[in-house]
Amino acid sequence: MMNESNCSNNSFSSSERNRILVAVAGNGACSLLFCTLAVVILIALRLYKHLVYRLAMYQMFGAGLEGLSNCLLLMLYGYHNTLYYRVSCKFTAFLTEYCNLVNIMFTGWLTFHLFCYIIFFKNFKRLEWLYITSSFVVPLLFNWIPFIHNNYDISGPFCFIRTSREVGCE
Numbered sequence: 001m002m003n004e005s006n007c008s009n010n011s012f013s014s015s016e017r018n019r020i021l022v023a024v025a026g027n028g029a030c031s032l033l034f035c036t037l038a039v040v041i042l043i044a045l046r047l048y049k050h051l052v053y054r055l056a057m058y059q060m061f062g063a064g065l066e067g068l069s070n071c072l073l074l075m076l077y078g079y080h081n082t083l084y085y086r087v088s089c090k091f092t093a094f095l096t097e098y099c100n101l102v103n104i105m106f107t108g109w110l111t112f113h114l115f116c117y118i119i120f121f122k123n124f125k126r127l128e129w130l131y132i133t134s135s136f137v138v139p140l141l142f143n144w145i146p147f148i149h150n151n152y153d154i155s156g157p158f159c160f161i162r163t164s165r166e167v168g169c170e
Contacts, residue, residue: 021073028070035064051125055113058132059106066099076159089159093152094143097161101139109135 012020038060047053072092076085109131116122146152146161153162 018077021077025071025074025077028067028073031067032064032071033067035060035067039064051123051128052110052113052117054128055106055110055131058135059103059110062099062102062106062135066096066103069095069099073159086153089154090147090152093159093161094147096159097146098139098143101142102135105135105138106131 039057042048042053042057048057069092072088072095075088076092113124113127113131116124151161152159
């Protein structure tokens with residue numbers, strides 16, 4: 001017999017889980033709204049002509065996608081242990097992890113670009129294609145791995161890489 005206290009899914013009641021989903025989704029909606037507003041302002045001020053601002057816009061695009069993935073958690077509101085929940089859960093977990101890595105990649109490239117510009121006085125505009133493609137492709141190389149091992153699943157109140165492999169915890 002399995003010990004129920006070892007299961008991360010059983011530590012939250014249905015109402016607590018739903019409140020957490022609403023809070024995270026609300027946070028995602030605010031993030032999506034502010035990222036969209038910032039991109040619109042950058043475009044309105046025509047700052048996209050400068051590479052640094054374009055890199056910042058790409059990063060805001062990634063953060064906006066992450067906010068959208070958090071908003072998608074509302075699809076799971078009220079559903080638990082259903083096929084719809086499991087499929088939606090895998091999708092939102094993948095999208096959230098993908099967006100996290102996209103943001104990390106763009107932060108790294110933005111830091112690299114600013115470092116080279118400040119220290120060496122070199123502007124690497126010709127590397128913009130590398131910044132964009134690697135930031136969107138490299139995370140895909142890593143985020144498919146949990147699909148192979150069937151690890152994207154319910155983890156606590158939301159969807160993530162599951163922490164327990166026990167059957168009774170699902």
